[in-house]
Amino acid sequence: MSEPPIPPNSRRLSKFKARKAPNQKQATSAMIASLDSEGRDTIAAPFGNTLAELAEHRADIVGLSADLSKYTDLHVFAQAHPDRFYQMGMAEQVLMSAAAGLAREGFTPFATTYAVFAARRAYDFICMAIAEEALPVKICCALPGLTTGYGPSHQATEDLAIMRAMxxxxxxDPCDAIDTQQATRAIADHPGPVYMRLLRGQVPNVLGDYDYAFEIGKAKLLQDGTDVLFISSGIMTMRTLDAAKALARDGVSCAVLHSPTIKPLDKATILKQAAKGGRLVVAAENHSVTGGLGEAVAACLMQGGVTATFRQIGLPDEFLDAGALPTLHAQYGITVDAIAASVKTWLKE
Structure with a gap:
């Protein structure tokens, strides 16, 4: 999935300089690069196209953006339904307040921006105007986690921690195009407020190969295994599935439990799977190891009385470098090869 460069007059770019990982060749000079789409089927703009289709039959659906409709795929909706699209400019607080007002008037607003701007800049407005009032505003945000190389100003590495505390x-945190399509339909019917991470552009179709159906609040076992249980969300489910294939070639049997809902967490399914003795439990997420899926799973296991060897794969609790995504993903250990190598090391401990 390729993300176009951000226009210089649209957003301030991070001042952090790109750095190479040790012994790692700079794969590309682009700050945004493909996310697992090579060799896979892709679906164009799954969020924007699904929302536009839904709006054909639902007059209550409206779309809002803070100067980023092209970069959240909301421009697809805007072209199909121009009379129901609102461009709020570079004003995320106004975006959320306007969405709240529309919800009070009976509409179902989809408000889009970058994840960093919703989580950091608009937090209080989401909390007071939307969440406290339980309004059906759907906040859908692009560039989650380490899906941009533009550095800390654009990398939403702590958004799940911030939002799950509200x-x-x-x-x-959907995995792919199929997940995004199904989740968009589900949240349109959900009565309360939602924060959803977005993958945009040409999004890989991964879950189409599995008997999968998205449900809010449900984790789904994509494949079973006897040695390792991966519990993952977002693009890391793509990576854990590929890592499981690589590990299988070395005789390691891996289960993959996809948890697209970070809150409310599907504790019952997680506990059921983790209670199957003898498996290493690995939480994998495109997010800081602080406050996201990994810590939520760890708390779930502890509170549920399930004892298992538990490890996390995620981003470090620090401001990340700028650079090319393939280089950064290798540097921070969230590639398929890095996942497989970590699991092999942990199994030997």
Whole structure:
């Protein structure tokens, strides 16, 4: 999935300089690069096209953006339904307040921006105007985690931690185009506020090969295994599935439990799977190891009385470098090869 460069007059770019990982060749000079789409089927703009289709039959659906409709795929909706699209400019607080007002008037607003701007800049407005009032605003945000090389100004590495701490807010991290399509339909029917991470552009179709159906609040076992249980969300489910194939070639049997809902967490399914003795439990997420899926799973296991060897794969608790995504993903250990290598090391401990 390729993300076009951000226009210089649109957003301030990070001042952090790109760095290479040790012994790692700079794969490309682009700050945004493909996310697992090579060799896979892709679906164009799954969020924007699905929302536009839904709006054909639902007059209550409206779309809002803070100067980023092209970069959240909301421009597809805007072209199909121009009378129901609102461009709020570079004003995320106004975006969320306007969405709240529309929800009070009976509409179902989809408000889009970058994840960093929703989580950091508009947090109080989401909390007071939307979440406290339990309004059906759907906050759908692009560039989650380490999906841009533009550095800390654009990398939403802590958005899940921020949003899952907000009372009454459903938090989603879909894996691929299929997940995004199904989740968009589900949240349109959900009565409360939702924060959903977005993958945009040409999004890989991964879950189409599995008997999968998205449900809010449900984790789904994509494949079973006897040695390792991966619990993952977002693009890391793509990576854990590929890592499981690589590990299988070395005789390691891996289960993959996809958890697209970060809040409310599917504790029952996680506990059921983790209670199957003898498996290494690995939480994998495109997010800081602080406050996201990994810590939520760890707390779930502890509170549920399930004892298992538990490890996390995620981003470090620090401001990340700028650079080319393939280089950064290798540097921070979230590539398929890095996942497989970590699991092999942990199994020997």
């Amino acid at each position: 009372p009454g807010l459903t938090v989603l």
